[in-house]
Amino acid sequence: MEKTSKIIIGIDVGGSTTKIVGIGSGRTLIEPMFVRAADPVTSIYGAFGKFLSQNALSLSDIKRVMVTGVGSSYISQPIYGLQCVHVSEFDCIGLGGLYLSGLERAVVVSMGTGTAIVYAQNGGKMSYLGGTGVGGGTLMGLSKRILNTDNIDNIVELASKGDLANVDLRLSDITRKDILPGMPRELTAANFGKVSDMATKSDLALGLVNMVFETAGMLALFAARNCGTTDIILTGNLTQVPQSRSTFETLNNMFKVNFMIPDRSQFGTVIGAALSGVDTGMHAEE
Numbered sequence: 366m367e368k369t370s371k372i373i374i375g376i377d378v379g380g381s382t383t384k385i386v387g388i389g390s391g392r393t394l395i396e397p398m399f400v401r402a403a404d405p406v407t408s409i410y411g412a413f414g415k416f417l418s419q420n421a422l423s424l425s426d427i428k429r430v431m432v433t434g435v436g437s438s439y440i441s442q443p444i445y446g447l448q449c450v451h452v453s454e455f456d457c458i459g460l461g462g463l464y465l466s467g468l469e470r471a472v473v474v475s476m477g478t479g480t481a482i483v484y485a486q487n488g489g490k491m492s493y494l495g496g497t498g499v500g501g502g503t504l505m506g507l508s509k510r511i512l513n514t515d516n517i518d519n520i521v522e523l524a525s526k527g528d529l530a531n532v533d534l535r536l537s538d539i540t541r542k543d544i545l546p547g548m549p550r551e552l553t554a555a556n557f558g559k560v561s562d563m564a565t566k567s568d569l570a571l572g573l574v575n576m577v578f579e580t581a582g583m584l585a586l587f588a589a590r591n592c593g594t595t596d597i598i599l600t601g602n603l604t605q606v607p608q609s610r611s612t613f614e615t616l617n618n619m620f621k622v623n624f625m626i627p628d629r630s631q632f633g634t635v636i637g638a639a640l641s642g643v644d645t646g647m648h649a650e651e
Contacts (some may be wrong), residue, residue, distance in 0.1 A: 375457075377432075384632055385398060412445055429447070437451055456491045458475045459491030478502040479501075580649065595621070
């Protein structure tokens with residue numbers, strides 16, 4: 366990598382997973398990565414060292430370090446002598462979503478342990494609209510109790526063989542008439558409202574995955590309508606679950622909106638953290 370200017374580092378610190386990315390001149394992206402560790406501090410230093418090594422960078426190449434995320438409070442001192450600037454996670458969600466999508470304004474949804482929704486505008490303030498506790502944590506917790514596994518790969522594999530007809534109650538199950546003009550009869554009336562005694566673990570896994578995505582999707586849809594946009598950018602780790610694409614494509618077709626999952630969507634927040642050190646008008650947290 367040609368080093369023509371100093372790099373701004375973004376770090377997003379979760380409970381045990383840390384994501385890191387670099388932004389160079391012209392807002393060029395240095396490929397993001399993540400590491401897992403037993404505690405946030407270990408993951409922070411592990412991610413930083415791995416990132417520098419993999420990209421042949423030295424500490425002198427770094428201009429500043431921008432940190433965000435629930436675990437960023439553990440960073441109270443400079444990292445390897447580099448001062449860290451704390452930035453709002455909601456600002457980072459918005460900035461990262463717009464960068465990845467190329468849009469000027471949109472509703473940006475971060476689907477992680479829970480779900481956060483932000484209205485983002487280029488050159489404007491990012492507005493936190495709210496969210497829900499339904500997210501990846503919900504999927505893991507319910508899967509552990511219902512499916513006896515909280516391994517995401519196992520859940521995805523089970524869900525790939527499932528049939529929602531054995532789990533969810535659809536409008537077509539309860540009426541032959543249109544409730545409202547244009548309302549699709551395939552719309553879910555009640556998640557898990559038609560669980561069959563014959564439902565398999567695969568059916569239940571797909572029902573859980575679909576419930577989480579439909580909940581996040583409908584809240585985002587309401588937010589987008591309120592903000593006067595049809596563009597909804599999806600980011601966060603849950604976007605890597607393959608079934609997310611089919612659920613949101615169905616919602617696109619039903620409600621004529623533009624749910625989109627951009628490349629590197631799982632790194633949206635950390636990319637936004639790095640961008641907050643480049644763009645003007647962003648304020649560090651006290």
